[in-house]
Structure formats: C-alpha cells, structure tokens
Amino acid sequence: DRSWSVDFCKEIKKRGLPWGCATRIDTADDSLLEQMKGSGCIQVDLGVESGSNRILKIIKKNITDQEIVNTFSLFKKNRLRTFATFMIGNPSETRDDILQTKELLKQIKPSFTLISWFTPFPGTEAYDWMIKDKKIDPASLDVSYDFITSDKPMVNITDMDTEDLVASRSLLQRTVFLENYFSMITLHNLKFICEAFICSLFVPVRFLKALGVSLRRRSLDHL
Numbered sequence: 001d002r003s004w005s006v007d008f009c010k011e012i013k014k015r016g017l018p019w020g021c022a023t024r025i026d027t028a029d030d031s032l033l034e035q036m037k038g039s040g041c042i043q044v045d046l047g048v049e050s051g052s053n054r055i056l057k058i059i060k061k062n063i064t065d066q067e068i069v070n071t072f073s074l075f076k077k078n079r080l081r082t083f084a085t086f087m088i089g090n091p092s093e094t095r096d097d098i099l100q101t102k103e104l105l106k107q108i109k110p111s112f113t114l115i116s117w118f119t120p121f122p123g124t125e126a127y128d129w130m131i132k133d134k135k136i137d138p139a140s141l142d143v144s145y146d147f148i149t150s151d152k153p154m155v156n157i158t159d160m161d162t163e164d165l166v167a168s169r170s171l172l173q174r175t176v177f178l179e180n181y182f183s184m185i186t187l188h189n190l191k192f193i194c195e196a197f198i199c200s201l202f203v204p205v206r207f208l209k210a211l212g213v214s215l216r217r218r219s220l221d222h223l
Contacts, residue, residue, distance in 0.1 A: 002027070006035060013039035020044060025063045025071045033078040043081035043111070046071070051104025052097035055090045065104055072108035081183070084110035088169045089118035091126075093158040098168040105175050111183045113176040115169055119147040119154050130155070170217060 012019060021036075022045035036044070050056050053064055075082045086101060105113065120127040120136060130136045136155050145154050156162045185193070200207040207223075214223040 002032060005032060009035045009039035009041075016040065018042050022046070025061075025068055028071050028074060030074050030077070033074055033080060037078045037080055041080060043083055044075065045083040045085065046110075048084045048104075048108075048110075049087045050090060050093075050097065051101035052093075055093055055097050058091055059087075065100070068104065069107055072110070081111040082108075084108070084113045086113060086115045086172065087118050088115055088172065089153040089156065089158055089165055091118075091157050093118075093160065093165075095160060095164065095168065098171065102172060102175050105172065109179060110176070112180050114148065115172050115176075117147045117150060117153040117169075118157075119145070130157070173217065 018040050020041060020043040025046055025048065028044075047061075048068055049059060049061055051065055051068075056063060056065070072082060072084075086105075088098070088101075090097075118126075120130045122138075122141075127136075131138060135157060142154070147154070152162060152166060156165055158165055160168065210223045
C-alpha cells in the first residue's frame with residue numbers, strides 16, 4: 001500500500017528511529033525510496049529468487065530480470081542497503097538457469113545475498129502439486145529441515161542431479177562471498193563482531209570446526 005508507506009515514513013521520521021523492511025521488486029519507485037531513506041530506512045529485503053526469466057515465470061514472481069536490474073539501480077541511487085534472497089532448486093531448473101542467476105548477481109551487486117533451497121512448505125501451491133504428482137511423501141517430511149543452512153534440498157525437482165545442484169549453490173555462494181561479509185564490517189556492527197569473537201573463544205573446537213566448514217563452502221552461515 002503505497003499511500004500507507006508514505007504516511008509511515010512521515011511518522012517514523014518524527015521519532016528518529018532507524019528501520020528496515022521487506023518489499024517486492026515491483027513495488028519500489030524512486031520517489032518512495034527517497035522518502036524511505038530520508039525517514040531513516042537502512043536496509044530493504046527483496047525476494048529476487050532467480051536471474052532466469054523462465055524460472056521467474058514458473059514460480060509466478062511476475063517480474064523480469066530487467067525489472068530486477070532497474071529496481072536495484074534505484075536502491076543504489078538512494079544509498080539504501082539491499083538484502084537479496086535467491087532460491088535454488090526450482091522446478092525444472094538447469095545449469096543454464098543457474099549461470100543466468102550468477103550473471104544477474106554480478107550485475108545488481110546486493111549488499112548481502114542469501115541463497116536458500118526451494119522447499120515445498122505445507123499449505124503452498126508447490127506442496128499441493130508435488131503431493132498430487134507423488135514427488136514427495138508427506139509422511140516422510142523432516143519437520144526440522146532448514147532450507148537456509150541445510151547442505152542439500154529437501155527434494156530435487158530440477159533437471160540436474162543432486163550433486164550438480166549442490167555444486168551450483170556453492171557456485172552462487174562463492175560469487176557473493178566477499179560482497180556479503182565485507183558489507184557487514186561497519187561501525188554499527190563492530191561491537192557485535194567483537195563480542196561474537198570473544199564468545200567463540202570459550203568454545204574453540206566448535207569455533208574452528210565451523211570456521212573450516214564456512215571457508216570450504218565460501219559461506220559463513222555455519223560460523
């Protein structure tokens with residue numbers, strides 16, 4: 001609701017509070033982002049999901065790669081941090097789709113990028129059709145599955161074998177590794193980073209193990 005968002009910016013500006021939010025690629029415009037920045041907005045989370053127009057159409061995002069590029073350029077113009085979420089393992093996804101996503105990432109350069117697995121959560125359209133097509137067994141679903149930190153997808157419905165799919169995710173994570181973690185080294189975060197490091201010294205074995213895994217995978221999620 002654009003009108004509500006404008007009113008929100010005016011009200012929160014009076015209070016001097018730093019804030020962030022999540023939005024869609026197709027709802028951001030230059031005027032609104034300027035008002036958000038002026039009211040204290042620091043970061044906006046955006047669900048991009050893929051750099052392939054074919055995949056974006058399959059998962060019904062109703063956006064194109066060019067719209068994604070244009071929107072991220074507006075965020076850069078207004079000096080707003082962007083937290084971009086991508087999803088890998090989408091239906092019929094191919095290696096070529098992954099490479100298109102890699103190229104888009106290099107073009108839009110989000111402040112931070114999270115790459116998670118396509119996961120058919122109960123209650124979603126994807127879950128319903130996968131149950132109907134017997135691609136998953138509801139009785140065998142792991143309720144503890146974490147689609148962000150898990151090493152493998154809950155189910156592979158791409159046109160790649162699982163080994164290639166896992167390697168493709170690692171490729172994308174390596175693409176954004178430096179941008180992700182250099183972007184976190186800010187004055188605002190230094191206190192937290194120092195405290196986290198001091199806490200890690202009390203569990204050195206666990207810390208070193210997590211560090212090794214993170215460096216090997218080019219992702220600091222485990223750390």
